[in-house]
Amino acid sequence: MQPTWLATMPAASSLVVGVAFTAAVAVAVAAAVARRAWRHRGLRLPPGPPGWPVVGNLLQVVFAGKPFIHYIRDLRREYGPIVKLQMGVRTLVVISSAELVHEALVEKGREFATRPAESPIRSIFSSGKFTVNSAVYGPEWRSLRRNMVSGMLSAARLREFRPARLRAMERFVARVRAEAAASRDGASVWVLRNVRFAMFCVLLDMTFGLLDLDEELVVRVDAVMKRVVLAVAARIDDYLPFLRPFLWRQHRQAVALRREQIDTVLPLINRRRAIVRGMRAGSPPDPAVAAPYSYLDSLLDLRVEGRDAVPTDEELVTLCAEMINGGTDTTATAIEWAMARVMDNPSIQARLHGEIMQRVGDARPVDDRDTEGMPYLQAFVKELLRKHPPTYFALSHAAVEPGSKLAGYDVPVDANLDIFLPTISEDPKLWERPTEFDPDRFLAGGETADITGSAGVRMIPFSAGRRICPGVGMGTAHIALMVARMVQAFEWRAHPSQPPLDFEDKVEFTVVMKRPLLAMVTPRKLSF
DSSP states (O other), X not given: OOOHHHHTSOGGGHHHHHHHHHHXXXXXXXXXXXXXXXXXXXXXXXXXXXOBTTTBTHHHHHTSSSOHHHHHHHHHHHHOSEEEEEETTEEEEEEXXXXXXXXXXXXXXTTTOBOOOOOHHHHHHTTTTOXXXXXXXXXXXXXXXXXXXXXXXXXXXXXXXXXXXXXXHHHHHHHHHHHHHHSTTSOEEEHHHHHHHHHHHHHHHHHHOBOOOOHHHHHHHHHHHHHHHHHTSOOHHHHOGGGGGGGHHHHHHHHHHHHHHHHHHHXXXXXXXXXXXXXXXXXXXXXXXBOSOOHHHHHHTOOOTTOSSOOOHHHHHHHHHHHHHHHHHHHHHHHHHHHHHHHHOHHHHHHHHHHHHHHTTTSSOOOHHHHTTOHHHHHHHHHHHHHSOXXXXXXXXXXXXXXXXXXXXXXXXXXXXXXXXXXXXXXXXXXXXXXXXXXXXXXXXXXXXXXTSTTOOSOOTTOOGGGSOTTHHHHHHHHHHHHHXXXXXXXXXXXXXXXXXXXXXXXXXXEEESSOOEEEEEEOOOOO
């Protein structure tokens, strides 16, 4: 399909226009190749496979016949723990050892603390990199991150949001019971679909503090957010930007989706804004309608260093969406893997349930204050994040200034520095029996795991250093609470249609089970 501006040209001149357009593309390609060669002139770049003119290694990756994560493993065996790939106009430097990650994110944390350039599509949804995850390293990023931590993710704030988590857990248990009862065998439930909905409800509640949202609206907001996540995935024109004129339809669809996202989320923002105005005027909200505090409250009057104005409505949509999307799929994916491990090993489920009974019994729901004092549950969560990190790559870093080096190699300022996580948590030099799933390794007298990487890089499911995910505390707390509540409320076992459990994975937005987990549940007898 040709662009509309070509379709409307007179037929007699179409050949001339086509030749001119082709020539323009050729010039753009030649210019891009020349610019890249000039920028990298004299640099000692990391080793990597030889590429083709213009496209570099892009076609080798596309036609490798295997997932990118397996292609990277092959390159690591051939070239070592630092590899360069030339993906069209983008240079990727991939590191995959604990030593190199520590050098990049801890020892030289400031040098590699920024993010690479964004594609036009991604920039539409990030309001021009106005998010904590995407912002360029500097005053704006510091302001946004500081507010996110103080307004949502600090230990004190997380305690304030305890009612939101309890509401979501009750909703989740009721939903699972209803789905199981409605199934043919009276016991079947899809794990990821239900835990993802529960996590979305928690974050929607924490972000907007609106307690009377019906399920139909929640599902509609969730659907839009899912489509946004898919829309910002890497595309061919991210690597070959001269193809963008041919992909005008996709750009137009992204603009339309952004408009739909704004139209869907902005009414929630305006509702909360009116509630905040009332509270400031001395009118407390109806406790059945609104929570006393939400993350959005901290954003309404946010002053970002270097800017005179508070965030616009569109920027508020972006910041709220970042919080919701960042904590939904990553946590839900981890919990699906957790329940697969629980069902695969009955002794794990029995130990988790026994610890819950010892701590709270069956007289009340387990909550996050209880989970903090459950050593086996905490060990289980650590082992889960070691063996099944929600993503295989940390968010891309970039050098702040020219002259940065890793392992003695130059890392250009226009390069993506990508961190491949599995080879670290699978390294037999760092772990005993790294291929086994064994929570006992983290109990007293066993191995240690600082998941922040500050005490040494052994497993960093939330990255490390200055750009570590600020939601590390919230994420681990939500995983522990959800697993505990699921095991307290139900006995879980593998569905007869899925013997044996398949632990093969695939990469979507996160690393999910290749075969979605279908479970059989039996409600436990509880006194509440």
